[in-house]
Amino acid sequence: MSTVLRVESIVKRYSDHAVLNGVSLELARGEAKVIMGPSGTGKSTLLRCINHLTPPDEGRVFLEGEELTSENINKIRQRLAFVFQDFNLFLHLTVLDNVRIGPRRILGQSKEEATERALTELRRVGLEDRANYYPAQLSGGQQQRASIARALAMDPKVILFDEPTSALDPELTGEVVAVMKQLASEGMTMLVVSHEVAFARSAADKIIFMEGGYIVEEATPEVILRNPRSDRTRGFLKAIGEQEAV
Amino acid sequence: MSEFLDFAAEHLPYILEGLPTTLALWILAITFGFFFGLLLAWCRIYGGRLAYSLATVYVEIFRGTPMLVQMFFIYLGLPEIGIVFDPFTAAVVAIGLNTSAYQAEYFRGALLSVPSGQMAAAQAMGMSRMQALIQIVLPQALRRVLPQWSNEAILELKFTSIAFAIGVTEITARAEKIGYQTFEFFNTFVLVALVYLVLTATVAELLAWLERKTYVPGVTARAG
Numbered sequence: 001m002s003t004v005l006r007v008e009s010i011v012k013r014y015s016d017h018a019v020l021n022g023v024s025l026e027l028a029r030g031e032a033k034v035i036m037g038p039s040g041t042g043k044s045t046l047l048r049c050i051n052h053l054t055p056p057d058e059g060r061v062f063l064e065g066e067e068l069t070s071e072n073i074n075k076i077r078q079r080l081a082f083v084f085q086d087f088n089l090f091l092h093l094t095v096l097d098n099v100r101i102g103p104r105r106i107l108g109q110s111k112e113e114a115t116e117r118a119l120t121e122l123r124r125v126g127l128e129d130r131a132n133y134y135p136a137q138l139s140g141g142q143q144q145r146a147s148i149a150r151a152l153a154m155d156p157k158v159i160l161f162d163e164p165t166s167a168l169d170p171e172l173t174g175e176v177v178a179v180m181k182q183l184a185s186e187g188m189t190m191l192v193v194s195h196e197v198a199f200a201r202s203a204a205d206k207i208i209f210m211e212g213g214y215i216v217e218e219a220t221p222e223v224i225l226r227n228p229r230s231d232r233t234r235g236f237l238k239a240i241g242e243q244e245a246v
Numbered sequence: 247m248s249e250f251l252d253f254a255a256e257h258l259p260y261i262l263e264g265l266p267t268t269l270a271l272w273i274l275a276i277t278f279g280f281f282f283g284l285l286l287a288w289c290r291i292y293g294g295r296l297a298y299s300l301a302t303v304y305v306e307i308f309r310g311t312p313m314l315v316q317m318f319f320i321y322l323g324l325p326e327i328g329i330v331f332d333p334f335t336a337a338v339v340a341i342g343l344n345t346s347a348y349q350a351e352y353f354r355g356a357l358l359s360v361p362s363g364q365m366a367a368a369q370a371m372g373m374s375r376m377q378a379l380i381q382i383v384l385p386q387a388l389r390r391v392l393p394q395w396s397n398e399a400i401l402e403l404k405f406t407s408i409a410f411a412i413g414v415t416e417i418t419a420r421a422e423k424i425g426y427q428t429f430e431f432f433n434t435f436v437l438v439a440l441v442y443l444v445l446t447a448t449v450a451e452l453l454a455w456l457e458r459k460t461y462v463p464g465v466t467a468r469a470g
């Protein structure tokens with residue numbers, strides 16, 4: 001398996017306080033990894049450091065072997081999509097335009113090509129009938145699915161998800177999780193910060209448990225969810241009510 | 247009443263001959279104010295230290311002194327250092343520079359009110375900061391600023407009357423002339439006030455239409 005994303009020893013400090021203490025990880029093509037961990041542990045910061053939305057203080061990131069630098073960042077981000085906790089759909093654009101703007105204005109496709117692509121991705125997330133709605137006219141689950149379609153329209157090599165369901169009402173998480181499962185099964189390479197254990201169990205190749213700016217352990221879902229090596233992982237899973245009986 | 251109507255019928259045409267001048271003053275000044283105000287707001291938010299300071303000082307000076315004083319300075323003061331404008335141009339420059347300071351503050355507020363996640367999402371897709379500002383932040387900011395901007399535009403329409411003080415024969419100047427010819431100052435100024443009233447009401451209606459036309463749910467609170 002070839003490595004698509006490699007993250008090497010990321011360090012991030014805010015004033016004197018280190019939020020990330022040298023975090024490294026790799027994603028092979030088609031792999032899905034889920035990051036879990038207590039609040040304030042640096043999970044969002046890690047994702048934002050990976051695509052340099054927050055520039056890391058130390059460490060390196062490689063996408064398909066190419067190191068991210070301040071020069072190539074805009075080019076690399078086209079292939080390294082990000083899905084936000086609170087969607088961040090462009091508020092003044094319809095759903096169709098939200099999905100189309102990337103291929104059209106960033107990838108430079110023709111209007112027809114970009115529209116075609118956008119409609120394909122909207123069908124993929126089940127939103128073709130909402131193409132002409134504005135974000136404010138959609139439910140949270142629909143908005144998140146639209147933002148996933150927006151990411152997909154860029155034809156990314158990797159998608160980073162930062163708690164994609166945690167801003168949603170419980171009854172709306174299912175539709176978003178279903179889309180993400182579908183993507184994982186189609187071979188999309190994904191790094192997902194999420195406490196959706198059901199998603200992790202069925203779709204993740206690995207679960208990474210983070211705490212205090214470190215990766216505590218990384219293992220298959222069966223191992224992490226049934227028999228984690230670290231007591232801290234066990235304690236966290238118990239706290240979110242997901243430590244399974246052995 | 248019929249006496250006033252007769253007065254109006256006789257003198258309105260002469261006053262209305264000043265309408266193109268008034269409208270030209272207004273349109274040139276607010277258009278200049280729009281672009282320069284946007285640039286000032288841009289400098290204050292995104293500019294470096296120097297751009298920020300210059301724009302801030304500019305805004306404070308022009309908001310802190312009377313427009314009439316600014317206009318006299320431009321028309322009567324600047325020639326002493328070799329910068330000469332005809333009255334119309336001097337009035338456009340004065341009103342334009344003044345309104346740009348106010349518009350800058352409205353634009354600044356609107357730009358800052360766009361949620362930061364919009365910029366983050368645009369950059370995360372591979373847009374440069376400039377591209378994100380122009381394609382994502384600015385269209386939202388302009389929609390948000392429209393109600394305040396409309397007020398400012400209407401205010402400036404009335405302020406074009408100060409150009410009369412440096413000899414521009416716009417509608418107020420023409421009314422004053424009629425006043426001294428007829429000595430019917432009461433009727434004269436009621437008449438010219440009505441002209442301004444119709445103008446501002448028309449402009450307000452147009453801008454309200456623009457607001458409805460560009461309304462997007464979730465960007466602005468409601469269509470005006």
Ligand SMILES: Nc1ncnc2c1ncn2[C@@H]1O[C@H](COP(=O)(O)OP(=O)(O)OP(=O)(O)O)[C@@H](O)[C@H]1O
Pocket residue numbers: 014019037038039040041042043044045046
């Ligand atoms: N811009 C910032 N300035 C200062 N401190 C910050 C900043 N952003 C994050 N932090 C701090 O970094 C730490 C990690 O934050 P982060 O958002 O990455 O945690 P998280 O694991 O994503 O938490 P959650 O599960 O609540 O989303 C927190 O202590 C937070 O207060």
Ligand SMILES: [Mg+2]
Pocket residue numbers: 043044045162163
């Ligand atoms: Mg977070």
